[in-house]
Amino acid sequence: MNEVLVRVSSEAQQREARLLQALRDAGLRLTPQRRAICHYLAHTDAHPTAQQIFAAVKPEFPSLSLATVYNTLDALVRLGAVHALGGAGDGAIHYDADLRPHVNLACLQCHRMVDLPCEAVADLNRRVTAESGYRILGARLVYYGLCPDCQRTAREASPTP
Amino acid sequence: MNEVLVRVSSEAQQREARLLQALRDAGLRLTPQRRAICHYLAHTDAHPTAQQIFAAVKPEFPSLSLATVYNTLDALVRLGAVHALGGAGDGAIHYDADLRPHVNLACLQCHRMVDLPCEAVADLNRRVTAESGYRILGARLVYYGLCPDCQRTAREASPTP
DNA sequence: TTTCCACCTTAGAATTACTCCAAGTTTGGA
């Protein structure tokens, strides 16, 4: 009759907590702007750019400045809490707050990035950390090309069936 | 007494041939500038940026334009003959003509990229190609952080031993 | 709770990698 009150913290909530903790641990301040940016980063799987984060958070903070978005991203990347994945055919850097081992797929046509879970990446991470001699801050595991949708579009455009 | 005249084409020569063939196969023209850029790309393991390629080839072609470097790189990347690895702490994209399976290590401090051979990457490539549904043009397998040299430098700067 | 300052945010200017353009040149097939 007693329900088991285990709240399963969602993946997104865990990510958000991790981002905030990373800032705290580094002695950086938790401003409302940073909280909002972390919240957005933790709850999306879209691999947003700085501009996209800005556009998404701006409504909640009309005074928000792009510089703050860049500052916060820079801090999170330098702390290893967010990965900088690079461009996707657009000239802008995409960010990923999902640190679970996976590779990312970028479409050079529609500029979207999606995840491809991949257990093998965990081994890769381990090996690189152990063998490289580098102090690893982040990874950028991206395959780029054309997504299924954009392949279809391209095929319709050129009559080569 | 007859020597066996097998010339073992060096890795770099193979790469150069592959780059030129990729351009030919795509119906693109082999201009002296493109040849020089391909030659440089094939013979370096420095993962150069467009500007660095320009600086390296310019002496041989005083009339060379940056636009030509960008055009050529764009063509090679779209053909999958060269990989665009993204930045290394500098704001510029680094390129890699070495298509052998490996991961790249970027130092955010000195902006250098080096290779880490890794057989596991071949499997990763296969799996992504097979399972993603994407038409894969290239990969960007980079771990970024601080190289051993820069770690040492950082340690000397901050007295935390 | 109040104080206080090092750290933050902000708007806008500055930087710069990269792209675009128009005019002149070249490649490579016919």
Next chain:
DNA sequence: TCCAAACTTGGAGTAATTCTAAGGTGGAAA
């Protein structure tokens, strides 16, 4: 050899990112 499509070039243009100076604030300490 001839020529049209493709290429190169210098310079202007674009836009992502960084820088700067002035005013605001988080959070530790009293």
